[in-house]
Amino acid sequence: MMLVVEGISAYYGRAHILADVGLSVARGEVLALLGRNGAGKSTTLKSIIGLVPPAAGSVRFEEREIASRPSYEIARLGLGYVPEERRIFSELTVLENLEVGRQKPRPGVPEWTPERLFAIFPNLAEMRNRPGGQMSGGEQQMLTIARTLMGNPSLVLLDEPSEGLAPKIVEQMAETLKALKQEGLTLILSEQNLHFARLVADRATIIEKGRIRFTGTMAELMADDDARTAYLTV
Amino acid sequence: MTAAPTADNGTPPLEFFLSQLLTGLASASALFLVACGLTIIFGVTRIVNFAHGSFYMLGAYIAYSAITALGGGFFGFWGGVILAALAAGLIGVAMEMTILRRIYHAPELFQLLATFGVVLIVQDVALYLWGPEDLLGPRAPGLTGAVAMGSQRIPEYDIFLILFAPLVLGVLWLLFHRTRFGILVRAATQDRQMVAALGVNQKWLLTGVFFLGAALAGLGGAIQLPKGNAGLTMDLGIIAEVFVVTVVGGMGSILGAYLAALLIALIRVFAVANAGSSLLGIQLWQVELVLIFAVMAVVLVVRPWGLLGKRETLTGHHGAVEPPLLAAPAALKWFALAVLALLVALPGMAGTYSLVIATEILIFALFAASLHFLMGVGGVISFGHAAYFGLGAYGAALMVKHFAWPMEAALFAAPLGGALGALIFGWFCVRLSGVYLAMLTLAFAQIAWAVAFQWIDVTGGDNGILGIWPSSWAATTPAFYGLVLVVVIVMLLAIRRIAFSPFGYALRAGRDSPLRADAIGIDVRRMRWFAFTLAGLFAGVAGGLFAFLKGSVSPDLMGIPLSVDALVMVLLGGVQTLAGPLVGAVTFTALKTELVSLTNYWRLLLGLVIVGLVIAFPQGIAGFVRDRFMAKETRA
Numbered sequence: 001m002m003l004v005v006e007g008i009s010a011y012y013g014r015a016h017i018l019a020d021v022g023l024s025v026a027r028g029e030v031l032a033l034l035g036r037n038g039a040g041k042s043t044t045l046k047s048i049i050g051l052v053p054p055a056a057g058s059v060r061f062e063e064r065e066i067a068s069r070p071s072y073e074i075a076r077l078g079l080g081y082v083p084e085e086r087r088i089f090s091e092l093t094v095l096e097n098l099e100v101g102r103q104k105p106r107p108g109v110p111e112w113t114p115e116r117l118f119a120i121f122p123n124l125a126e127m128r129n130r131p132g133g134q135m136s137g138g139e140q141q142m143l144t145i146a147r148t149l150m151g152n153p154s155l156v157l158l159d160e161p162s163e164g165l166a167p168k169i170v171e172q173m174a175e176t177l178k179a180l181k182q183e184g185l186t187l188i189l190s191e192q193n194l195h196f197a198r199l200v201a202d203r204a205t206i207i208e209k210g211r212i213r214f215t216g217t218m219a220e221l222m223a224d225d226d227a228r229t230a231y232l233t234v
Numbered sequence: 235m236t237a238a239p240t241a242d243n244g245t246p247p248l249e250f251f252l253s254q255l256l257t258g259l260a261s262a263s264a265l266f267l268v269a270c271g272l273t274i275i276f277g278v279t280r281i282v283n284f285a286h287g288s289f290y291m292l293g294a295y296i297a298y299s300a301i302t303a304l305g306g307g308f309f310g311f312w313g314g315v316i317l318a319a320l321a322a323g324l325i326g327v328a329m330e331m332t333i334l335r336r337i338y339h340a341p342e343l344f345q346l347l348a349t350f351g352v353v354l355i356v357q358d359v360a361l362y363l364w365g366p367e368d369l370l371g372p373r374a375p376g377l378t379g380a381v382a383m384g385s386q387r388i389p390e391y392d393i394f395l396i397l398f399a400p401l402v403l404g405v406l407w408l409l410f411h412r413t414r415f416g417i418l419v420r421a422a423t424q425d426r427q428m429v430a431a432l433g434v435n436q437k438w439l440l441t442g443v444f445f446l447g448a449a450l451a452g453l454g455g456a457i458q459l460p461k462g463n464a465g466l467t468m469d470l471g472i473i474a475e476v477f478v479v480t481v482v483g484g485m486g487s488i489l490g491a492y493l494a495a496l497l498i499a500l501i502r503v504f505a506v507a508n509a510g511s512s513l514l515g516i517q518l519w520q521v522e523l524v525l526i527f528a529v530m531a532v533v534l535v536v537r538p539w540g541l542l543g544k545r546e547t548l549t550g551h552h553g554a555v556e557p558p559l560l561a562a563p564a565a566l567k568w569f570a571l572a573v574l575a576l577l578v579a580l581p582g583m584a585g586t587y588s589l590v591i592a593t594e595i596l597i598f599a600l601f602a603a604s605l606h607f608l609m610g611v612g613g614v615i616s617f618g619h620a621a622y623f624g625l626g627a628y629g630a631a632l633m634v635k636h637f638a639w640p641m642e643a644a645l646f647a648a649p650l651g652g653a654l655g656a657l658i659f660g661w662f663c664v665r666l667s668g669v670y671l672a673m674l675t676l677a678f679a680q681i682a683w684a685v686a687f688q689w690i691d692v693t694g695g696d697n698g699i700l701g702i703w704p705s706s707w708a709a710t711t712p713a714f715y716g717l718v719l720v721v722v723i724v725m726l727l728a729i730r731r732i733a734f735s736p737f738g739y740a741l742r743a744g745r746d747s748p749l750r751a752d753a754i755g756i757d758v759r760r761m762r763w764f765a766f767t768l769a770g771l772f773a774g775v776a777g778g779l780f781a782f783l784k785g786s787v788s789p790d791l792m793g794i795p796l797s798v799d800a801l802v803m804v805l806l807g808g809v810q811t812l813a814g815p816l817v818g819a820v821t822f823t824a825l826k827t828e829l830v831s832l833t834n835y836w837r838l839l840l841g842l843v844i845v846g847l848v849i850a851f852p853q854g855i856a857g858f859v860r861d862r863f864m865a866k867e868t869r870a
């Protein structure tokens with residue numbers, strides 16, 4: 001297993017958000033973290049990347065314990081994070097946004113340059129000097145992903161990459177993620193959209209009220225009507 | 235303060251105006267450098283660095299020493315200037331690494347306080363190293379001449395300064411757009427957390443930013459040296475103007491800082507060009523400061539985030555959430571009664587000196603309580619509360635001096651003075667929030683200070699007003715102590731009463747969640763305005779008493795240091811109990827009195843104490859106690 005999360009709990013102030021959350025993902029696999037609004041998907045991803053340090057439990061990435069490390073160190077180990085609110089730097093141009101994400105090449109993982117990314121995200125190529133604030137939602141979403149890839153990560157956490165995108169762009173996004181998988185990247189994506197998850201994920205983990213309720217392959221989930229109706233908005 | 239040149243008869247007005255304009259632009263350069271350092275630091279760290287004026291002052295002093303050590307000449311001078319900038323930058327780094335790193339997560343008020351502690355420390359270090367006398371700046375070799383422009387002569391160095399600011403602006407633009415460091419800084423200005431999640435170690439980014447900002451301030455101090463002196467009042471002298479420039483330009487905007495610095499230069503030119511005219515017996519050049527602050531107030535009301543600033547989106551770490559105000563438990567009430575009994579019995583037990591100190595402490599307790607009412611109950615942070623204390627003091631003193639009112643009547647003028655000032659300034663202040671609010675309150679205090687300082691005919695200027703003595707029945711120390719005791723207790727009870735009245739509850743509702751309070755029909759802004767005025771009124775009472783205690787008033791009563799003293803008192807005691815400011819006032823006044831009697835370098839010690847307190851208790855002493863208490867709860 002490339003990433004193993006075991007028994008983490010997390011708090012916002014005194015509010016207990018995650019309780020005993022565990023999940024794992026193997027190299028080259030795409031895991032969907034599913035759940036309704038407010039279930040704790042974003043918090044789980046933030047705990048892994050260190051933005052909301054877990055109060056208990058362990059997070060092992062490539063055999064290394066990363067649970068209480070600062071997020072820049074975690075990112076430097078090759079763990080990329082794409083936030084849900086498209087936190088692009090709106091004052092910075094596309095190229096400058098990519099520059100912020102740039103890290104040294106890492107052995108054994110694909111190495112990204114702006115040019116290679118523009119091949120995957122052709123829209124971005126046409127607006128390389130445009131400030132991020134003047135891009136459409138879909139373009140911004142692409143830019144957040146491209147920016148994270150500039151860090152040459154081996155595992156990428158994507159928080160609701162399909163959220164708020166037009167159906168056509170959602171399909172494009174699914175293709176993009178498959179292409180990244182082809183490159184050998186491991187992905188964890190949080191999703192409410194089961195349809196989108198089916199397009200790209202191999203396995204699924206369902207979270208509800210901060211607890212894990214289901215873990216299995218995508219096929220198992222599609223066969224389990226009870227789990228789907230109980231924990232997901234269908 | 236600029237001298238007042240009058241347009242002499244032979245000069246054509248346009249030429250005179252142009253030469254004034256150039257002088258103004260030249261003076262804008264140093265201001266721009268300092269302000270742009272402050273704005274860069276704020277952009278990334280979200281800390282308003284009070285000590286920025288200190289870097290400016292150190293820049294001037296270090297440049298002086300370096301130029302002297304290098305033996306002057308072309309290389310000596312410019313080498314000294316560069317050395318000074320680098321040294322100021324390194325001092326900034328030292329400050330960031332030893333102090334600020336520990337308090338990035340503290341409420342902004344504590345951060346401001348810590349940087350003010352640094353101001354105090356630097357003041358005494360500079361006094362120790364360079365002595366109390368102003369040091370005359372050397373002239374810049376190669377630029378000592380003047381260029382003729384019609385009948386006017388423009389100093390070459392002025393022309394250099396005018397060109398220098400845009401040059402720096404250009405270099406900074408390149409730095410921020412063409413280097414990785416610059417791009418990271420711009421990104422971090424917008425979203426620090428995201429920058430960290432992308433694998434950037436912000437620690438060094440923040441340190442780097444501090445170096446840059448402090449070096450710019452040091453450079454500002456160094457390049458203005460040929461135009462003036464290096465002196466001990468440079469730090470607080472420039473900081474208020476720098477705040478104005480950054481706030482008017484928009485926090486975090488370098489170009490905004492430049493435009494605002496130019497705007498201020500133009501106002502100054504306007505004031506000087508109309509030096510002959512006068513208003514209410516004040517010559518226009520004298521109201522220069524007032525004009526500058528007035529422009530700032532107008533800009534902020536029209537554009538609350540400055541000319542080129544971004545609307546403040548950062549919420550959440552503007553201050554600790556305060557728990558509800560609790561009525562004192564019975565035990566505490568008994569304790570309060572015991573203290574009261576002690577206070578009543580004090581004149582029988584203590585000597586004159588102790589009694590005077592006790593009187594002072596009582597007055598400051600009221601002053602601190604008025605600030606606490608504004609902050610703790612109203613949720614409005616004031617960095618210039620001394621303004622209302624001073625207005626109260628002047629209100630009383632002016633009545634005594636100009637209308638020969640007796641003490642009893644003059645003491646009623648004091649709250650009026652404080653309340654009136656707060657009514658006017660408060661109207662602007664309650665429109666803002668966060669750092670902008672804090673800086674505006676400070677700027678208003680500086681206006682009040684400037685008026686007291688410059689309106690010599692009425693206020694006596696720097697010397698203030700002397701001979702403000704109590705009526706004969708209250709002239710002895712014990713009698714005056716008794717008067718103060720009664721007034722202060724009545725006022726404190728009144729504050730308490732208001733805090734627990736429906737108005738007080740509504741005020742707190744507005745403090746805790748303005749949106750919800752608005753939704754249930756509370757006009758939060760109006761209530762805050764009213765609270766501001768009330769706080770000014772109570773501070774005015776304290777100021778009036780203080781005037782009669784000292785027998786005089788001076789502009790110092792409105793100065794930044796006194797405002798900060800009040801804040802320290804409130805924070806020392808804790809914000810969430812009404813007894814807090816009283817405890818704080820006693821502790822702080824006793825501490826300060828002790829330090830002053832101990833050594834000439836009491837500022838250094840006081841600064842160390844403030845910095846130490848903030849580092850030890852980044853959530854405030856009360857927050858510390860609360861956390862400890864909570865920890866116990868969960869353990870049990």
Ligand SMILES: Nc1ncnc2c1ncn2[C@@H]1O[C@H](COP(=O)(O)OP(=O)(O)OP(=O)(O)O)[C@@H](O)[C@H]1O
Nearest residue numbers: 012015017035036037038039040041042043044192
């Ligand atoms: N900054 C915060 N402070 C306090 N509570 C928060 C904060 N962020 C999230 N929460 C709460 O934590 C819980 C989990 O939130 P989280 O964002 O992880 O959910 P999510 O599954 O990502 O939901 P969504 O699909 O809406 O993005 C929610 O109840 C939410 O209200």
Ligand SMILES: [Mg+2]
Nearest residue numbers: 041042043084
């Ligand atoms: Mg979410």
